[in-house]
Amino acid sequence: MRATLIYGRGDVRVEEVPDPVLAAPTDAIVRVTRACVCGSDLHRYRGMEPVAEGLRIGHEFMGVVEDTGADVRSVKRGDVVLVPFLWTDNSCDFCRDGLHGSCRNGGRWAMNGLDGGQGEAARVPQADGTLIKLPVGADDPVIPSVMALSDVLPTGHHAAVTAAVGKGSTVAVIGDGAVGLSAVLSAARLGAERIVLLGRHRARTDLGRRFGATDVVPERGEEAVAAVRALTGGDGTPHVLECVGNTAAFETALGVVRDGGTISRVGVPQYAEARLDFDVFMRNITITGGVAPARRYIPELLAEVLDGTIAPGEMFDLSVGLDDVPAGFRAMNDREALKVLVRP
């Protein structure tokens, strides 16, 4: 089959790779009908040292079940399934605690010999715990919104949940990428009254307003902090959803958070250390968040996608075939596209 490989900074190729085969009785083989390019894929696209053998890539996908191992009970050949960005048994103590990122029998796509999502097919370990059977066809018009449930919407939702956003909350969302916009949508869905979106790309912040942002702050750095504080009586917001993952975004988060408030980080950190100094201590700032347990949130969010309450699929503004995945990376990297849908 054909699949996407990354060879280094700016070097993504679609090449022939071995077809997936069942390796354990809990596996399923899924023919991929849609995949996405994720903002976190761009971290490697921007910074990875060259490698001689390309690495598989992609962790957001859906498809049709082609085969199942002997122990798989919840899906069968022909089922249309959504695949979360982590595979999990959905039954260990960590999963039962809603912490699927720490699943005792789970892991990440495109690692340790596993397929990535940006290819024609994938072997799915722990199929019963991982796959969500969809009640719609693989080409249903709602599919782009369903695809947002593989990663970005649950990730934005995780930011809002872990930052304890609720009815009447005042929230700052840092970043107008797909995760930031998902965080806006999630905060609005949870009842936030005021949602300040920090972003400077007009098309994105306009979509952010449609998703529920009440204010947009296009400034950066200290000017952004001053603007958010000006909007909030000088004190900042009790809830900050940090959806970028670099040091500048973390500093902005510390600048806009109200004393006693919470910063939830859902942008994969591109730093090893961050400021947790006397000032952060005296202000009683809480840092929370982390990798989202998408599998836990999908049933609840899927119901609202299917009944039309939310339409996160509006984020996809470019659709490419498998051979054009490299062009999709380029478009996202150059900020010409917000979120790329792949149709293998």
Added chain:
Amino acid sequence: MRATLIYGRGDVRVEEVPDPVLAAPTDAIVRVTRACVCGSDLHRYRGMEPVAEGLRIGHEFMGVVEDTGADVRSVKRGDVVLVPFLWTDNSCDFCRDGLHGSCRNGGRWAMNGLDGGQGEAARVPQADGTLIKLPVGADDPVIPSVMALSDVLPTGHHAAVTAAVGKGSTVAVIGDGAVGLSAVLSAARLGAERIVLLGRHRARTDLGRRFGATDVVPERGEEAVAAVRALTGGDGTPHVLECVGNTAAFETALGVVRDGGTISRVGVPQYAEARLDFDVFMRNITITGGVAPARRYIPELLAEVLDGTIAPGEMFDLSVGLDDVPAGFRAMNDREALKVLVRP
């Protein structure tokens, strides 16, 4: 009057300073009957560059009201009062939220011309919001336990509260100083079932056991992490109370915390940055805590001190007069004393 000044590393002196006088109608003058040396005083004792004019020091004290400004309503001359380690109006929106460290009209002792606690008397701003009138005499046998309420017990309690310790919790407490032992006592009081105390000073960890520690881990660094994990089925503890404030303690906290768990920092951080990397992100670790709102917790804790439910005063193992405060610093710095009570 006489008061304690610090001139640099290892250089604490008791000298003549101006008598305090009422400066605002909300002030009170308190004659100090007891003070303490705090572990955080030792940070300067260990690292402060020499200064030509000594700096006032001390933030844990109690005493007898000598005079009050025209607007003071809650205390009067002759009242025996406990003084929290921050002064606050106890009425602004931050204080009403229980975040006294961010009081809009509060601050720290021994700063900006204010007296420190280690002296014969002090001017107390915002007397109505700061002082707690005590129903016992200044020399009552319960006074050492009352003095623990000025800072260390509320600080340990803040660690337990912000880390969401409750009935049946499994908790690790890092540090066997007065704050660490206070955190043990607080966790036990809140219903923790298992309390692992990380400390290597036998007299202190023995007191920790009396305060409720179920296990003591004397190892340090990676060995301590391995020991705590061995005690907890390999996974670590969901609640970690970091009561030291240096990078090694923070790293130990990251090592012993269970995935999805919370580290509450109440040791004043002696670092500017700390590890918040991909590993911390993937494990969904929450970092919380900060300076404790002692004024908020004191009424609840004082009631239990007065009825004998808790006896945090057991931590005081050295008592000195004002002239011997320098010897008290030395004893605490050399770990000969756990906690020093000063009787001016």
